Every structure is written in C-alpha cells, then in structure tokens.
Amino acid sequence: MNLLPAPPRPPLQRTALFLDVDGTLVELAPTPESVVVPPDLVPLLQKLHTALDGALAIVSGRTIATLDRMLGATGLPAAGVHGGEFRIDPDGAVTEVTPHLPASLQDRAWAIIDELSRRWPGVRGEDKGPAFSFHYRLAPEAEPALRQAIATLDLGSDWEILSGHAIFEIRSRGQSKGAAVRRLMTLPVFAGRDPLFVGDDRTDIDGIRAAAALGGAGIAVNGLQAEDARWALRDPQAVRAWLRSLLD
Numbered sequence: 314m315n316l317l318p319a320p321p322r323p324p325l326q327r328t329a330l331f332l333d334v335d336g337t338l339v340e341l342a343p344t345p346e347s348v349v350v351p352p353d354l355v356p357l358l359q360k361l362h363t364a365l366d367g368a369l370a371i372v373s374g375r376t377i378a379t380l381d382r383m384l385g386a387t388g389l390p391a392a393g394v395h396g397g398e399f400r401i402d403p404d405g406a407v408t409e410v411t412p413h414l415p416a417s418l419q420d421r422a423w424a425i426i427d428e429l430s431r432r433w434p435g436v437r438g439e440d441k442g443p444a445f446s447f448h449y450r451l452a453p454e455a456e457p458a459l460r461q462a463i464a465t466l467d468l469g470s471d472w473e474i475l476s477g478h479a480i481f482e483i484r485s486r487g488q489s490k491g492a493a494v495r496r497l498m499t500l501p502v503f504a505g506r507d508p509l510f511v512g513d514d515r516t517d518i519d520g521i522r523a524a525a526a527l528g529g530a531g532i533a534v535n536g537l538q539a540e541d542a543r544w545a546l547r548d549p550q551a552v553r554a555w556l557r558s559l560l561d
C-alpha cells in the first residue's frame with residue numbers, strides 16, 4: 314500500500330521527465346509483444362516533449378529498436394536496456410555504452426531456457442544485446458527452478474542478475490536506470506532542470522534515486538516501494554491522466 318500523495322503539476326520550463334514504459338506508460342501484458350499501446354499515448358508524449366523543450370526521455374529495460382516497434386519511430390530521446398544504450402538526437406543512431414553478453418554466457422542462458430521451457434512452455438528468453446531476460450509470466454510455477462538455474466551461472470565480476478515483474482535479467486554491472494538518468498542530465502537539453510522519474514518496477518528504483526539525488530523527485534507507480542519516491546500514481550491509466558494534465 315503506497316501512502317504517498319499524487320504528484321502536482323510541475324513547472325514545465327524547469328522539469329526534465331524520465332518515463333519507464335511497461336507497467337508505467339502501458340499496462341503489463343502476458344508477453345512483451347502483446348502489450349497494447351493506447352492510441353493517444355504517442356501523440357501525448359510528442360506534445361509533452363515539445364512543451365518541455367525536448368527534456369523528456371523514455372528510460373526502459375527494452376531495447377530502443379523494440380520501443381520503436383511498439384511506439385513507432387518517435388525519435389524521442391531514449392535510454393534502452395536499463396541504460397545499456399541511448400538515442401540522444403531525433404535522427405541519431407542508437408549508441409551502445411555497455412558490451413553485449415559474451416557468447417558463452419548467452420549460450421548458457423539459452424540452455425537454461427531450452428531446458429526449463431520443455432517442462433514449462435511459458436518460460437521464454439529475450440536476447441537484448443547488452444542484457445538477457447528470462448520471462449516466466451506465463452509459467453509462474455517455474456520461478457523457483459529458474460531462480461536456481463540462473464544462480465549457477467558464472468557471471469564473473471562484469472555481469473549481475475536483477476529481477477523485475479515476472480522476469481530475471483542478466484545485465485552489465487554499472488548499467489542501471491540511475492546511470493541512464495545521470496548521463497542524460499549532462500546533456501544541454503536536460504541540464505539545469507529538476508529530473509522527475511516515473512516508474513513501477515524494482516529496476517526503476519535506481520532511476521528514482523538518481524532523480525532525487527539530482528534535486529528532483531520520483532513518482533512510484535502501482536505500489537512500488539521506493540524510499541526516494543515523493544509521489545505515487547495508482548497505475549498506467551493514472552500516469553497517462555497525470556501526463557495529460559501537464560498540458561492543460
């Protein structure tokens with residue numbers, strides 16, 4: 314139960330907005346591909362991007378290529394794969410700042426998926442380049458076996474496991490939504506503004522913490538327990554209503 318108040322309307326000329334996607338802008342769905350994007354979401358984001366003089370970025374665990382397939386080629390500034398890749402300019406290329414998983418680690422990750430999906434067909438893998446996701450939303454009973462299998466991976470000092478909504482992910486250490494916010498805030502279009510990070514999952518806590526440390530604040534969605542969050546919104550529908558209210 315989150316007892317934080319709803320966020321006010323911040324002054325747009327002083328605000329930088331960082332938005333998580335799954336569970337924040339759009340409702341969670343059974344698979345990554347079955348997410349439904351409300352038709353008014355992209356126009357809303359584009360209007361806000363303009364109203365904020367460009368100081369709006371998507372900060373997601375998804376790849377930017379996947380975000381573009383989901384949302385269309387918006388050209389919006391984005392950090393993908395938990396800060397493993399960035400798109401800064403509307404027409405700019407995607408820059409990867411962390412390496413891809415080594416082939417040996419990818420092979421071992423796929424071997425876990427192959428083995429467990431024979432028993433639980435809902436277990437699925439998602440190769441994201443600088444990260445790898447193990448999904449179990451369609452097979453929640455596989456979670457303990459998956460957790461155990463992933464714990465046997467030799468990750469060395471360069472890679473780590475994080476968990477989110479019905480997902481485990483391998484990502485590079487040092488790669489986080491917090492690091493993404495800090496990097497984006499050095500760009501002229503964001504610098505000097507108060508960062509506001511909106512997110513719903515454990516992986517968003519780093520982004521919320523970074524925003525608070527940079528003089529801004531975090532908005533916790535769907536009961537996310539984030540110590541550094543100042544405000545809360547119930548669900549993606551409430552997030553979208555709040556975003557619309559910023560344009561009033």
Ligand SMILES: O=P(O)(O)OC[C@H]1O[C@H](O[C@H]2O[C@H](CO)[C@@H](O)[C@H](O)[C@H]2O)[C@H](O)[C@@H](O)[C@@H]1O
Nearest residue numbers: 334335341342343344345373374450478479480
């Ligand atoms: O940081 P986000 O934008 O919230 O992305 C986090 C992960 O989102 C996707 O997985 C999650 O959403 C799926 C669709 O609702 C759901 O089926 C799955 O259980 C969730 O974990 C995406 O597939 C991942 O790569 C992202 O890391």
